[in-house]
Amino acid sequence: MQEEVPARPGSRRREARGTHARVPVHPETVARIERSMGPLGTAAITAMDERLPWFRKMTAENRSWLGLVAQAGIASFVDWIKHPERIRPAATEVFGTAPRELARAVRLQQAVEMVRVIIDVVESQVDTLAAPGAETDLREAVLVYAREIAFSAAQVYARTAEARGAWDARLEALVVDSLVRGEQQESLNSWASALNWSSSPVSVLAGTIDGDDAEPVIDELRAAARRTRLDLIAGVQGGRLIVVLGGTDDPMTSAEKLAGLFGPGPIVVGPSVRDLRSAHMSARAALAGLRVAPAWPDAPRPASSDELLPERALDGDADAVEILVTHAYQPLLAGGTALLDTLTTYLEQGSSLEATRRMLFVHPNTVRYRLRRVTELTGYTPADGRDGFTLWTAIILGRLAARRA
The missing domain is CATH 1.10.490 (Globin-like)
Structure with missing residues (x-):
């Protein structure tokens, strides 16, 4: 027993x-x-x-x-x-x-x-x-x-x-909506304060979102931003994923780290601006670039909005037209008639140095010097196909603007 x-x-x-x-x-x-x-x-x-x-x-x-x-x-x-x-x-x-x-x-x-x-x-x-x-x-x-x-x-x-998370999400959506609409409300400062946002400079990213559920993607974006010590506000507008980044002096590098969380297709990075109240300018440039990005199938991912200036200008973006005329055409015009004629001839002759020399009856070194001068004045290299296209677009727009004036 x-x-x-x-x-x-x-x-x-x-x-x-x-x-x-x-x-x-x-x-x-x-x-x-x-x-x-x-x-x-x-x-x-x-x-x-x-x-x-x-x-x-x-x-x-x-x-x-x-x-x-x-x-x-x-x-x-x-x-x-x-x-x-x-x-x-x-x-x-x-x-x-x-x-x-x-x-x-x-x-x-x-x-x-x-x-x-x-x-x-x-x-x-x-x-x-x-x-x-x-x-x-x-x-x-x-x-x-x-x-x-x-x-x-x-x-x-x-x-x-x-409760705090739900309130923050509504505030973020409100901020993103205001930036997309191009508003400069005084209330942006109070909204930013409520979100503990005090970062500068600020840059806006625009891309697509994969799927219908945005919350997990936005949560991952926030986590990735925290790891790199950046502030982030995100929202979805009609299938577009809008991300506001704060505290980065190099938005392109930061965008590369976040690119994998976006949906397929292009990602466009707007220019850096001083603070959140000025972020509507970065948002406008990023969204304009996203709209025309399909016209440049080989565009890098992400691409800066400035890289898409020619497409934006052809699409009727007044900001892009002004940038190209002010920062490309007018410096060329100020450089003298010879400089502008050399560049125009070079582009018309298919970027051929020898053909340009013959058309202008000058020494090849003179052509080279003038092309280097173009790069110094505008930041674009005429021998580069993409830069040449941008310069050609700027010349056309500048001439049209001069005619209207």
Whole structure:
């Protein structure tokens, strides 16, 4: 026969409780704790001040609120042990004592540390608070209450985070919509402040999104931006993914790191601007470039909006026309008739140095010198096919503008 193993002391009592019932705390224990609520609250605040450096650095107002939270926690514990029929303590009321703004000043990790200190204070006085022989029941009640109050803190912070996330998403959509429409609202500053945005310079990226669910993509973009210490606001406008990047002096390099999160097709990077209020100019350039990008199938990914100036100008983009006329045609015109004639002839002759020399009756070195001068004045190299196309477009636009004038 198998020998019967005697049960451990107390095991039958715990088995009888099950997982959903609690053994009532002795009435005398409850009375003792009720009489000690004031001193317990004071002891908890003193312990927080001694053990939590972040608590000592808080403002007097926030310290006062946390003192109320500590007292509410002890009061909730007393109420819970007085009513053993309750499965869980009404612990949400503990954190509901403080204003919602306190959740921003106190992180979840700090809230858990605070709960640990309060529970330690109560647990350290179990022998004094419990009725004779009831110490174990009180100690077990403290442990259960500590677990439930920690879960409650997590729930409060989770709800706050969800509400904050939903509000931030609406604000981001509002900012992106304003930039796409080209608005310069004063409220952009307040919106940016609400999003903790203070970065400069700012650049806007425009591309496509793969699929209908934008949230996971935008979350990944935010995570990637955080890893490179950049600020990011993103939104979807009619199938276009608009990303506002802040804090980068090299938006092209930053865009290359984010390109894999965009959908298929071109990505266009607008020029850097001073701040968020000026970002509508970068957004306008990026969206204009995205619109005409199919005209340049071999465009790099990402491409800058300036690389697409010829296509944008041909599409009727007034900004692109002005840039090409101001920064390419007018410097050529100021360089002298010979310079402009040499470039025009060179482009008409299929970028042939020898044919240009013969047409102009000059030495080949003269042609080379003038072409180098074109590069110095405009930043474009006539011998490069893409740059030559841009210069040719600028000359045409400049001539048309001069005729209209």
